[in-house]
Amino acid sequence: MHHTIEVNDLRFKYPDGHPALRGVTLSIAPGEKVALVGPNGAGKSTLMLHLNGILQAEAGEVQVCGLPIRKDTLGKVRAAVGLVFQDPDDQLFSPTVFEDVAFGPLHMGLLEAEVRERVAEALAAVGMGDYVQRVSHHLSVGEKKRIAIATVLSMNPEILVLDEPSAGLDPRARRGLIGLLRDLPQTMLVSTHDIRMVVELLPRTVVMDQGRIVADGPTPELLNDEELLAAHGLEA
Amino acid sequence: MLHIDLADQYRRGSSLLHRLDPRIKILGALLFILVATLLPPGEWLALALLFVTTLLVALQSSLGVGFALRRSFVALPFALAAITLPFTVPGQPLAHFGSLTLTVEGSVRFLSILIKSWVSVQIAILLTATTAFPDLLWGLRALRIPRPLVSIVSFMYRYMFVLADEALRLLRARAARSGTGEGKSGGSLAWRGRVAGGMVGNLTLRAFERSERIYDAMVARGFQGEIKTLTPPQLTDLDRNVAVGWVTSLALIAFIAFIF
Numbered sequence: 276m277h278h279t280i281e282v283n284d285l286r287f288k289y290p291d292g293h294p295a296l297r298g299v300t301l302s303i304a305p306g307e308k309v310a311l312v313g314p315n316g317a318g319k320s321t322l323m324l325h326l327n328g329i330l331q332a333e334a335g336e337v338q339v340c341g342l343p344i345r346k347d348t349l350g351k352v353r354a355a356v357g358l359v360f361q362d363p364d365d366q367l368f369s370p371t372v373f374e375d376v377a378f379g380p381l382h383m384g385l386l387e388a389e390v391r392e393r394v395a396e397a398l399a400a401v402g403m404g405d406y407v408q409r410v411s412h413h414l415s416v417g418e419k420k421r422i423a424i425a426t427v428l429s430m431n432p433e434i435l436v437l438d439e440p441s442a443g444l445d446p447r448a449r450r451g452l453i454g455l456l457r458d459l460p461q462t463m464l465v466s467t468h469d470i471r472m473v474v475e476l477l478p479r480t481v482v483m484d485q486g487r488i489v490a491d492g493p494t495p496e497l498l499n500d501e502e503l504l505a506a507h508g509l510e511a
Numbered sequence: 512m513l514h515i516d517l518a519d520q521y522r523r524g525s526s527l528l529h530r531l532d533p534r535i536k537i538l539g540a541l542l543f544i545l546v547a548t549l550l551p552p553g554e555w556l557a558l559a560l561l562f563v564t565t566l567l568v569a570l571q572s573s574l575g576v577g578f579a580l581r582r583s584f585v586a587l588p589f590a591l592a593a594i595t596l597p598f599t600v601p602g603q604p605l606a607h608f609g610s611l612t613l614t615v616e617g618s619v620r621f622l623s624i625l626i627k628s629w630v631s632v633q634i635a636i637l638l639t640a641t642t643a644f645p646d647l648l649w650g651l652r653a654l655r656i657p658r659p660l661v662s663i664v665s666f667m668y669r670y671m672f673v674l675a676d677e678a679l680r681l682l683r684a685r686a687a688r689s690g691t692g693e694g695k696s697g698g699s700l701a702w703r704g705r706v707a708g709g710m711v712g713n714l715t716l717r718a719f720e721r722s723e724r725i726y727d728a729m730v731a732r733g734f735q736g737e738i739k740t741l742t743p744p745q746l747t748d749l750d751r752n753v754a755v756g757w758v759t760s761l762a763l764i765a766f767i768a769f770i771f
Contacts, residue, residue, distance in 0.1 A: 327687055329683055329687060350690060350696065351691055352690075353686070353689055353690040354690025355690070360684070365683065366687075368681045368684045368709070369706065369709050369713070370713070374706075374709065378688055379688040381698050382688065382690060382696055382697060382698055383690050383691060383692030384691075384693070384694030384695045384696040384698070385692065385694065412713070426688065427688070430690055
């Protein structure tokens with residue numbers, strides 16, 4: 276029952292009336308690494324924001340690690356699901372890198388010694404060990420993205436949900452990211468336009484378009500279906 | 512994508528009020544507020560007539576009678592600045608609270624102020640709800656309000672939403688990492704205070720830098736200090752008729768107040 280994501284007929288409409296999710300059903304088993312692809316506006320980010328309770332479902336249900344997402348389970352859900360936003364500015368809010376990466380474990384009530392250890396580990400994992408005292412505000416987009424991942428890794432989540440992690444990264448940073456994601460044991464859902472990364476890293480692909488899932492299967496199979504790709508604005 | 516839905520005050524429509532020239536509406540609202548302010552305290556009939564007037568205006572705006580009523584309670588805290596009046600104005604005592612004495616005259620004044628501010632806010636709400644913000648700004652400029660003042664209002668309004676958006680993002684970022692573990696979670700009050708302080712600083716920085724970027728974008732498109740709008744319309748017969756009717760009604764109410 277652990278490390279799973281269960282989404283059942285999820286529906287969601289934004290306050291301005293725009294229907295973003297029109298009945299999404301998805302099931303991810305422990306340890307699976309899944310790609311979420313689709314054109315802009317398909318609802319990928321919206322779906323991801325439901326996975327740690329930032330958005331509340333209008334209809335349908337979301338369960339992570341066996342926990343239905345409700346007001347009283349939000350704390351546990353957020354400790355279990357590490358969501359890395361598309362825009363690092365949506366993730367970083369502390370004056371220094373150290374404080375940002377330390378926020379998660381500190382909030383969870385860990386002792387100082389362990390927090391320091393976790394921060395060091397998380398920053399080392401993303402290759403930003405030297406940036407501990409830097410002001411996160413002044414870093415480049417690529418650096419911020421890696422720090423953003425570190426802020427989530429320090430919480431040791433069971434599930435990682437990443438929204439377009441490789442967008443805006445230079446080739447070296449992108450290579451580092453792929454290596455990092457390959458080595459991490461967590462269950463993973465990665466939304467991306469980077470099809471080459473999908474082929475290299477993520478054995479299962481889910482295609483979304485207009486608020487629904489239109490395809491769900493092994494990556495090689497889906498990416499060889501030219502009709503499917505063309506119909507949903509994708510290129511292999 | 513995920514924005515604060517600070518609903519724009521303006522409600523699209525084609526009622527009588529929507530069709531009036533912004534200048535007439537602004538002056539009409541100001542005149543109403545002036546009359547309301549100048550009424551002597553305790554003129555209950557005149558105040559009631561003013562209230563009826565706001566209801567009639569609300570009806571004419573096709574926004575419903577309750578629209579302005581519901582939103583007007585935001586004025587209440589400001590009117591409470593006059594809360595000391597019942598206790599400080601000398602006169603016939605009404606009640607005693609320890610060493611404080613409530614007087615009739617003071618209470619009358621306080622209630623008058625409360626009602627005056629309440630109806631004035633309703634008229635202001637109806638003004639902003641029936642006049643699109645750019646039209647409102649244009650109306651102010653057309654009435655010779657100084658350019659710097661109007662520019663400040665225009666920028667403040669636009670960037671309120673930008674600032675609110677940034678604040679929402681920061682709050683969401685923190686919420687997303689507020690997990691609970693085995694131990695006692697949430698951190699100490701001091702720590703939480705430090706985090707909040709850091710976020711406020713962050714917000715200030717972001718707002719400042721964002722405003723610089725936006726200004727650069729505007730300058731890159733030729734901005735030189737004033738946002739130009741399309742040519743203004745002429746005053747119509749409707750505008751003139753409504754203006755005359757409005758001034759007459761208010762004069763009548765003022766007359767009633769001063770005579771009776």
